[in-house]
Amino acid sequence: LSYIITFLLYLHYYILFLLKSTIKPANFPPGPAWLPIVGTLPLIKKLCAKYGSQHVALDKLRHSYNPDIISLKFGSEKFIVVFSQDLIKDMFTLKALQGRPDNFFIKMRTNGKRAGVTMTDGPLWYEHRQFLIKHLPQQHPRSNEAEGESIPNYRRSTRILPMVAVHSARSGWVYGKLSNILGLMSLRARAFQITGGPLGFFPWLRFIAPDLVGYTLLKSLSDQLYSLVNETIMDHKERLKHIGPGDDSTPRDFIDAFLLEMERGNETYTDDQLLAICLDMFIAGSETTSNTLDFAFLNMVLHPDVQTRVQEQIDSVLGPDEKPTYALKTKLPLVEAVLLECQRMYNVIPLSGAHRATEDTKLGGYNIPKDTLIMSCLYSMHYNPDLWDEPDKFKPERFLNPNGSFNYCDSLYQFGFGKRRCLGETLARSFLFIYFVGILHRYKITTRDENISRIPLPGISISPRPYNVILVPRRS
Numbered sequence: 001l002s003y004i005i006t007f008l009l010y011l012h013y014y015i016l017f018l019l020k021s022t023i024k025p026a027n028f029p030p031g032p033a034w035l036p037i038v039g040t041l042p043l044i045k046k047l048c049a050k051y052g053s054q055h056v057a058l059d060k061l062r063h064s065y066n067p068d069i070i071s072l073k074f075g076s077e078k079f080i081v082v083f084s085q086d087l088i089k090d091m092f093t094l095k096a097l098q099g100r101p102d103n104f105f106i107k108m109r110t111n112g113k114r115a116g117v118t119m120t121d122g123p124l125w126y127e128h129r130q131f132l133i134k135h136l137p138q139q140h141p142r143s144n145e146a147e148g149e150s151i152p153n154y155r156r157s158t159r160i161l162p163m164v165a166v167h168s169a170r171s172g173w174v175y176g177k178l179s180n181i182l183g184l185m186s187l188r189a190r191a192f193q194i195t196g197g198p199l200g201f202f203p204w205l206r207f208i209a210p211d212l213v214g215y216t217l218l219k220s221l222s223d224q225l226y227s228l229v230n231e232t233i234m235d236h237k238e239r240l241k242h243i244g245p246g247d248d249s250t251p252r253d254f255i256d257a258f259l260l261e262m263e264r265g266n267e268t269y270t271d272d273q274l275l276a277i278c279l280d281m282f283i284a285g286s287e288t289t290s291n292t293l294d295f296a297f298l299n300m301v302l303h304p305d306v307q308t309r310v311q312e313q314i315d316s317v318l319g320p321d322e323k324p325t326y327a328l329k330t331k332l333p334l335v336e337a338v339l340l341e342c343q344r345m346y347n348v349i350p351l352s353g354a355h356r357a358t359e360d361t362k363l364g365g366y367n368i369p370k371d372t373l374i375m376s377c378l379y380s381m382h383y384n385p386d387l388w389d390e391p392d393k394f395k396p397e398r399f400l401n402p403n404g405s406f407n408y409c410d411s412l413y414q415f416g417f418g419k420r421r422c423l424g425e426t427l428a429r430s431f432l433f434i435y436f437v438g439i440l441h442r443y444k445i446t447t448r449d450e451n452i453s454r455i456p457l458p459g460i461s462i463s464p465r466p467y468n469v470i471l472v473p474r475r476s
């Protein structure tokens with residue numbers, strides 16, 4: 001009898017627990033009902049299947065609740081998604097909303113530890129973000145190499161950009177070791193949505209269906225990245241053995257600078273933290289930059305008239321044998337306008353990485369309890385007809401004044417905003433500019449493919465569906 005009573009008691013508590021998990025906090029933003037255990041996961045999965053991607057699904061869903069802000073629940077994690085420019089700005093600037101989530105999916109990148117910059121918060125994040133900004137090159141150090149790039153190589157080059165950022169070795173050295181890892185990174189970007197999916201909320205699924213939930217892929221990627229970055233760090237350590245710790249003039253790159261700081265005894269500067277930062281750079285900077293450039297070339301194929309105008313402007317400032325540099329930016333306003341319009345229409349991170357409330361706070365008049373996760377749907381903002389005239393149309397001229405000069409616009413948040421704004425922004429912008437100009441200077445890009453899709457492939461970062469192009473050299 002005592003067994004039965006114990007069982008019934010447990011069952012009672014379990015049912016109470018299940019019921020409690022469906023109750024929303026007071027004055028929480030509106031959203032779909034929460035089911036026990038899974039929350040709103042099944043609904044979002046269904047909407048993703050219907051609309052093809054998470055950002056479009058959420059953009060549609062908001063109209064049934066509040067077009068500016070909605071709430072969701074994935075497993076036990078409470079999520080808020082914001083859509084209007086005002087609330088997105090608040091999310092990026094309110095001090096209480098600058099934390100990062102701390103779940104299994106996120107910690108898998110760093111061998112189960114909370115380390116690095118992109119997914120940490122508090123004093124560790126602040127200190128290391130500042131250090132990284134100080135030691136990152138603000139432009140591609142070998143920008144002139146773009147001039148010699150062939151189309152097949154530009155993707156590879158942009159994808160190793162993060163390695164170039166932390167490590168000053170010749171790119172050729174890095175290329176040789178990276179091809180497999182770059183392939184895995186693409187698979188990772190396609191296999192997951194920005195929220196991490198079921199693996200983030202139900203980590204035990206990795207024991208039941210490791211392939212299905214993406215665990216095998218993530219493990220293989222993090223093992224290979226770890227080994228590559230570790231090898232690079234070991235090379236740096238070997239060299240620094242012969243150099244005194246007090247010698248500030250020696251750092252060749254970010255890794256050197258970090259190792260010297262370790263030698264000075266600064267205790268948050270550890271091997272794990274250095275590895276994690278290098279991995280962060282790969283994950284944050286690789287697919288984002290190369291996919292942005294892919295979209296830019298896609299738009300040149302789709303809009304040959306714009307391509308011709310861009311080439312005319314490039315030819316007016318760059319001789320046939322000259323190499324592009326980032327300094328040309330002010331002389332090529334149309335190039336800037338085209339690149340920004342591509343980033344508006346095909347923002348590679350349409351749902352920005354999640355922030356976490358570090359204390360109870362308010363957003364848009366609603367209560368946001370501590371540890372709630374918040375994402376901004378940049379896609380909705382970049383297609384908001386109140387901010388953009390005919391947002392579905394490719395119109396680079398929206399970034400130009402009537403006299404053809406560049407027209408700044410403050411409603412484009414492709415790099416985020418506020419204290420967590422992308423710290424690779426300048427590097428990425430210089431890369432995009434130099435490769436875009438370098439390739440259009442040399443080639444006319446056309447296609448015979450009549451069925452090029454404008455609908456991106458979904459994932460953590462979106463990318464164009466594969467398309468065929470013909471490259472016609474512009475000079476013999």
Ligand code: HEM
Pocket residue numbers: 092117118119129161162165280281284285286288289292348349352353354413414415416417419420421422423424425427428
């Ligand atoms: C076109 C290319 C890129 C785009 C569109 C992009 C976009 C973004 C966005 C939207 C964020 C999130 C801001 C937030 O959560 O509030 C971010 C963060 C970040 N990005 Fe980028 N990024 C790009 C390239 C790069 C590159 C090349 C690097 C480094 C080499 C980089 C490093 C980072 C880092 C470290 C963070 C985290 C900052 C933090 O949490 O403090 N990104 N990026």
